[in-house]
Amino acid sequence: MAPNRYAAHVFMNRIDGLDVCSQPQLSISERPTGDLRWYCVIKGSCNCGAVTYTADVEATDVYVCHCSICRRFSGAQGMAVTVVENQSFRWTSDTDSIAVWDKPGHDWQANFCSVCGFAVPGRNDEARMFIPVGSIIEGGDRLTVVHHIYVDSKASWDTWDDDGQQHPEAFGSGEPGREL
Ligand SMILES: [Zn+2]
Ligand SMILES: [Zn+2]
Numbered sequence: 001m002a003p004n005r006y007a008a009h010v011f012m013n014r015i016d017g018l019d020v021c022s023q024p025q026l027s028i029s030e031r032p033t034g035d036l037r038w039y040c041v042i043k044g045s046c047n048c049g050a051v052t053y054t055a056d057v058e059a060t061d062v063y064v065c066h067c068s069i070c071r072r073f074s075g076a077q078g079m080a081v082t083v084v085e086n087q088s089f090r091w092t093s094d095t096d097s098i099a100v101w102d103k104p105g106h107d108w109q110a111n112f113c114s115v116c117g118f119a120v121p122g123r124n125d126e127a128r129m130f131i132p133v134g135s136i137i138e139g140g141d142r143l144t145v146v147h148h149i150y151v152d153s154k155a156s157w158d159t160w161d162d163d164g165q166q167h168p169e170a171f172g173s174g175e176p177g178r179e180l
Contacts (some may be wrong), residue, residue: 042139
C-alpha cells in the first residue's frame, strides 16, 4: 500500500538546510510526489473528533473578528480564523456531522460540529475556506494575528496588545476609498 502523501507532514522542519515552508507555492498536481520539501501541512479537529481536516499550506495570518455575532457564537471575544485556498484543503473525516446555520438578515454563517458544537472550517468565498484557528492541532506554529475586524463592536472587556491592523467594521473599512 502506498504511503499516504499527507502523512509525511514536515511543517517547520528543515531538510537539507531548506525551510520547507519557503518553497514556491505550486498546485497539488504540480508538486513533485515524494519530495518532503513541498509539504507544509496543518491538521485540525473539533473537540470530539467527528470533524477533522488537513490543509497543505503554511498557515500564518490570523483574522480576529470582534463583532457581537461572532462573540455569541464563540462565547468569548469573537472568532479567530485563517484562510486557505480550496485546493489545499480537504476533510479527513466524513462531513455528516457538520451543521450550518445562516443568521437571518446577515451575511454570516455558523459552521459547527453537531455532536460537540465546536466551530469548524467553512466556505469563506468561491475560492477559499476559513479555518477557526482554535481547531488547528498541528502546523499552527507560525500563526500571528494580522488583522482585527469590527473593532468598533468589541466587548468592553476585550483587549489585545499585538500589532494586527485594526478595521472599524468589515475588512478594509476605515481605509481611504473603501466603503464601510
Ligand atoms: Zn465534534
Ligand atoms: Zn464577526
